[in-house]
Amino acid sequence: MPANLPPQYFEVEKKYREAKTLQEKLFYLQELLAVIPKHKGTEKLQAELKAKISKTKELMEKSKKSTGSTAWYQVERQGAGQVVLVGLPNCGKSSLLNILTRTNVEVAPYPFTTTSFQVGMMEYEDIKIQIVDTPPVSEGAPAWLYAAFRFADLLLILLDASSDNLLEQMEIIKKELDSRNIFIEREKPEFRNNLILLNKMDINKSEENSEIFLEFYEGKFNVLKISTKTGLNIETLKQKIFENLNIIRVYTKKIGQPVERKDPIVLKIGATVIEAAEHIHKDFKKNLKYTRLWNARGYNGQRVEKNYILQDGDIVEFHV
Ligand SMILES: Nc1nc2c(ncn2[C@@H]2O[C@H](COP(=O)(O)OP(=O)(O)O)[C@@H](O)[C@H]2O)c(=O)[nH]1
Ligand SMILES: [Mg+2]
Numbered sequence: 001m002p003a004n005l006p007p008q009y010f011e012v013e014k015k016y017r018e019a020k021t022l023q024e025k026l027f028y029l030q031e032l033l034a035v036i037p038k039h040k041g042t043e044k045l046q047a048e049l050k051a052k053i054s055k056t057k058e059l060m061e062k063s064k065k066s067t068g069s070t071a072w073y074q075v076e077r078q079g080a081g082q083v084v085l086v087g088l089p090n091c092g093k094s095s096l097l098n099i100l101t102r103t104n105v106e107v108a109p110y111p112f113t114t115t116s117f118q119v120g121m122m123e124y125e126d127i128k129i130q131i132v133d134t135p136p137v138s139e140g141a142p143a144w145l146y147a148a149f150r151f152a153d154l155l156l157i158l159l160d161a162s163s164d165n166l167l168e169q170m171e172i173i174k175k176e177l178d179s180r181n182i183f184i185e186r187e188k189p190e191f192r193n194n195l196i197l198l199n200k201m202d203i204n205k206s207e208e209n210s211e212i213f214l215e216f217y218e219g220k221f222n223v224l225k226i227s228t229k230t231g232l233n234i235e236t237l238k239q240k241i242f243e244n245l246n247i248i249r250v251y252t253k254k255i256g257q258p259v260e261r262k263d264p265i266v267l268k269i270g271a272t273v274i275e276a277a278e279h280i281h282k283d284f285k286k287n288l289k290y291t292r293l294w295n296a297r298g299y300n301g302q303r304v305e306k307n308y309i310l311q312d313g314d315i316v317e318f319h320v
Contacts, residue, residue: 005042008035026056030150031143034181038189075117075148079128080266081245084152086177088169089136091160092199094118095228097133100238117148124242126264127249137176146180154244155194157184161210161225162203170196170217185220193244195222197237202227248312250276259294259315267310274306277318284320292317 012035016028033049036042075082085093101120118133132152134145149155159169177184183191196217198210210225217223224240226233248271249264265279273291277284288306293299294315301317310316 004037006035006037022056022060026053026060027144027147029053029056030147034146034150038181075119075130075132075151077130077151078119079121079130080124080247081153082130082132082151083122083154083156083241083245084132084148085134085156085158086137086149086173086194087158088138088160088172091158091169092228093133093136093158096156096158096197096199096226097131099228099231099234100131122238122241124238126262127242127266129241129245137173139176141176146177146182149177149180149182149192153193154241155184155192156197156241157194158197158199159213160200161198161206161213162200164205164209166198166209166213167216170213187220193246195224195237195240195244198223198225200227200229201225201232202230248310248314250310251313251315252276252280253294253315253317255317255319261315271310272306273304273308273310273316276310276316277306280318284318287320289319291319 009032012028012031016025016032019025019028029049029052033046033053036046036049038046085096087093097118097120100122116135120131120133121128122131132148134148135141137145157170157173159166159173163169174184183189184194185191198206198213200206201210206225214223222240222244224233224237226237228234246269247266248269250267250271251259251261251264253259265276267276267279273293274285274288277288277291290303291306291308292301293304293308294301294317295311295313297311299314
């Protein structure tokens with residue numbers, strides 16, 4: 001028995017043992033990994049949990065092929081990335097979802113009706129990014145809310161800057177997330193990609209409040225002042241969302257045809273030619289003979305190696 005496991009661990013473990021479906025099992029395994037204290041004494045247990053998580057995911061992948069379903073607590077990932085809103089009641093989360101996804105509102109109820117996730121797609125240039133509105137963070141918030149934060153590619157932490165308790169809002173959110181091992185400060189290990197948004201900047205009081213806030217937190221966080229009411233900095237926010245997803249867009253060109261900048265493949269920053277090829281077709285990995293590249297950095301159809309690191313906007317032509 002490993003030393004010093006908190007009571008919370010055993011509570012979750014009990015639920016894990018009682019879980020009936022693979023999805024539930026996976027959910028509780030991830031919870032166990034989240035609540036387990038991270039130190040030498042628990043390393044072996046952490047490794048075991050990670051192994052069980054991969055095994056369960058594998059089994060789920062297999063069963064997914066037959067059922068086509070997504071985990072009950074998860075919002076199915078769509079588009080180029082999943083961005084999840086975080087905040088206390090009334091900070092403007094739903095308003096933000098609406099303004100970001102206005103052109104393509106597709107708000108869908110998820111299993112936890114009324115207090116559930118709301119999803120929309122945000123158009124950014126030639127890609128779509130998924131935005132997920134969530135129930136408010138609170139002490140009694142359900143575990144699946146925190147699971148959604150863990151699965152996110154980016155968290156948008158929204159605060160009501162017009163309220164005199166602006167600093168307190170941040171403290172509450174930090175404390176609740178910390179208690180679930182979701183770290184948002186840059187210097188913390190395994191910190192979650194996030195942006196802090198000071199909303200309601202159209203209200204007089206907000207400027208003064210946010211000055212104090214910035215004195216406290218500037219440097220520790222990426223902070224942006226917005227207003228969902230007037231649209232202040234919403235275009236900047238869209239761009240920052242894209243930048244913070246750490247993704248690139250790569251365009252494929254058919255041999256002998258002109259370059260067409262549409263329907264990009266979305267890859268992680270640092271992705272190589274061979275990874276882009278694999279994205280198109282599994283067989284490309286072994287059959288790829290060579291690749292030609294076009295970009296704004298001087299390539300105009302020259303051949304590049306398989307391990308060439310691609311950048312946003314690159315155009316590739318695969319020869320197999
Ligand atoms: N003045 C002002 N009011 C806002 C802004 N954003 C949201 N609100 C208002 O704040 C209230 C709560 O907004 P809502 O989006 O429902 O917040 P949620 O509970 O976090 O989803 C509503 O009355 C909104 O009209 C803003 O930028 N400026
Ligand atoms: Mg709301």
